[in-house]
Amino acid sequence: MYTSRKYAGVIAGVLAAGLALTACSGDDGSSSTESPTGTTSDSMDGATEVEVFTWWTSGGEKAGLDGLVSVLAEKYPDVEFINGAVAGGAGSAAKDLLQSRLQANDPPDTFQAHAGAELDDYIAAGQVEDISDLYTEFGLTDAFPADLLDLLTVDGAIYSVPANIHRANVVWANPTVLDAAGLDPAATYASMDDWFAALDAVEASGQTALSVATTWTQVHLLETVLISDLGADAYVGLWDGTTDWTGSDVTGALEDFETLMGYTNTDRDGLDWPDALQMVVDGTAGFNVMGDWAAGELDAQSLTEGTDYVYFPVPGTAGVFDFLADSFTMPVGAPHPEGAKAWLDVVGSLEGQTDFNVAKGSIPARTDADESLFTAYQQSAIADFASDTIVPSLMHGAAAPIAQLNAISDATSKFTTGGSDLATFQTELAAAAG
Numbered sequence: 442m443y444t445s446r447k448y449a450g451v452i453a454g455v456l457a458a459g460l461a462l463t464a465c466s467g468d469d470g471s472s473s474t475e476s477p478t479g480t481t482s483d484s485m486d487g488a489t490e491v492e493v494f495t496w497w498t499s500g501g502e503k504a505g506l507d508g509l510v511s512v513l514a515e516k517y518p519d520v521e522f523i524n525g526a527v528a529g530g531a532g533s534a535a536k537d538l539l540q541s542r543l544q545a546n547d548p549p550d551t552f553q554a555h556a557g558a559e560l561d562d563y564i565a566a567g568q569v570e571d572i573s574d575l576y577t578e579f580g581l582t583d584a585f586p587a588d589l590l591d592l593l594t595v596d597g598a599i600y601s602v603p604a605n606i607h608r609a610n611v612v613w614a615n616p617t618v619l620d621a622a623g624l625d626p627a628a629t630y631a632s633m634d635d636w637f638a639a640l641d642a643v644e645a646s647g648q649t650a651l652s653v654a655t656t657w658t659q660v661h662l663l664e665t666v667l668i669s670d671l672g673a674d675a676y677v678g679l680w681d682g683t684t685d686w687t688g689s690d691v692t693g694a695l696e697d698f699e700t701l702m703g704y705t706n707t708d709r710d711g712l713d714w715p716d717a718l719q720m721v722v723d724g725t726a727g728f729n730v731m732g733d734w735a736a737g738e739l740d741a742q743s744l745t746e747g748t749d750y751v752y753f754p755v756p757g758t759a760g761v762f763d764f765l766a767d768s769f770t771m772p773v774g775a776p777h778p779e780g781a782k783a784w785l786d787v788v789g790s791l792e793g794q795t796d797f798n799v800a801k802g803s804i805p806a807r808t809d810a811d812e813s814l815f816t817a818y819q820q821s822a823i824a825d826f827a828s829d830t831i832v833p834s835l836m837h838g839a840a841a842p843i844a845q846l847n848a849i850s851d852a853t854s855k856f857t858t859g860g861s862d863l864a865t866f867q868t869e870l871a872a873a874a875g
């Protein structure tokens with residue numbers, strides 16, 4: 442059991458900034474007069490199906506989703522699960538499609554949204570319902586850390602049920618490849634400069650030093666370099682306006698990002714995250730930076746920590762937990778609100794959170810899960826989440842609105858495909874901040 446997880450004050454500032462922006466927009470989505478839950482009855486009478494929209498299609502992601510589906514089948518045998526998953530890591534294809542559906546008044550019954558700025562976008566657009574009454578009905582009010590609930594709340598109303606907590610700043614590595622390159626597989630690296638020496642060694646051994654995939658994984662890598670080089674406070678300052686995107690410390694981080702990209706596989710833009718991780722598994726790459734859904738993927742392949750893979754925080758980010766959380770919503774106009782209600786009950790339940798997270802690589806958002814059911818990696822993440830400084834992930838919706846993330850992604854892609862130089866890249870990143 443673990444109950445003492447706390448967010449560092451650092452995320453509170455980002456949160457406050459996000460909420461202030463939403464409050465200023467004058468539209469918090471509360472104009473809907475329809476009750477999201479339809480009936481005041483406790484039962485799910487009339488619930489026949491639920492279309493669940495996610496991007497969880499890879500091995501570990503699908504196994505996590507299957508965990509939720511089996512709890513749904515147990516608790517609500519009359520509710521048919523309709524899988525609305527759209528492939529593409531980090532919602533790279535799903536999010537645009539979802540937005541088209543929402544704008545065409547064709548929402549799924551429930552969809553995946555990241556806690557923080559991304560969810561705030563849906564709330565501000567009036568696309569998701571206030572589900573505060575479900576928290577009371579399902580007894581969820583005290584189930585989650587208060588600071589996490591704050592990320593799901595606007596003006597006292599709560600808009601989604603959190604499924605998990607993921608960590609983004611993790612390096613996954615192949616110990617055999619490191620050993621062959623003359624490196625200690627148990628080594629960790631205190632800075633980007635220290636890591637470059639190790640990357641040189643892997644490159645000299647004839648393998649790809651650092652595997653990466655398409656644009657979103659490059660943005661993911663970039664965010665971890667910003668944390669490493671700027672430190673937690675200045676990284677958070679990028680999102681609350683107190684760190685200048687045009688400053689020399691950001692230039693230094695972008696130079697390190699450019700150096701890192703020089704160690705990567707050239708076919709990267711045609712790959713998604715499981716492919717880049719697989720290069721490490723197959724021994725054709727030494728290192729990969731990815732969120733800990735990679736742990737679920739490695740587990741789905743029955744690989745063994747220590748012999749098949751090792752992991753450590755991105756160099757220079759030990760003691761910092763780059764945080765994100767998946768959550769599920771009740772869209773305005775959901776065709777089967779009772780089915781969605783059943784799904785949200787499952788997502789918030791102890792059984793649902795356990796079955797889902799054990800396979801997904803993440804840790805439960807609930808504070809009352811049985812830690813012993815989780816892997817060694819997950820137990821380390823639970824301990825780190827309790828003691829580390831928590832910062833919000835850019836790529837996974839916690840730190841910045843979708844429009845800013847899209848502008849950063851465009852600038853990153855342009856830079857890494859040779860369409861801009863570093864100075865232009867930095868100018869475009871600063872412009873994305875508005």
Ligand code: GAL
Pocket residue numbers: 496497502529530531532555607714732734765766767836837
């Ligand atoms: C993240 C999501 C994770 C995982 C990952 C890769 O955005 O929060 O749950 O699925 O994308 O697809």
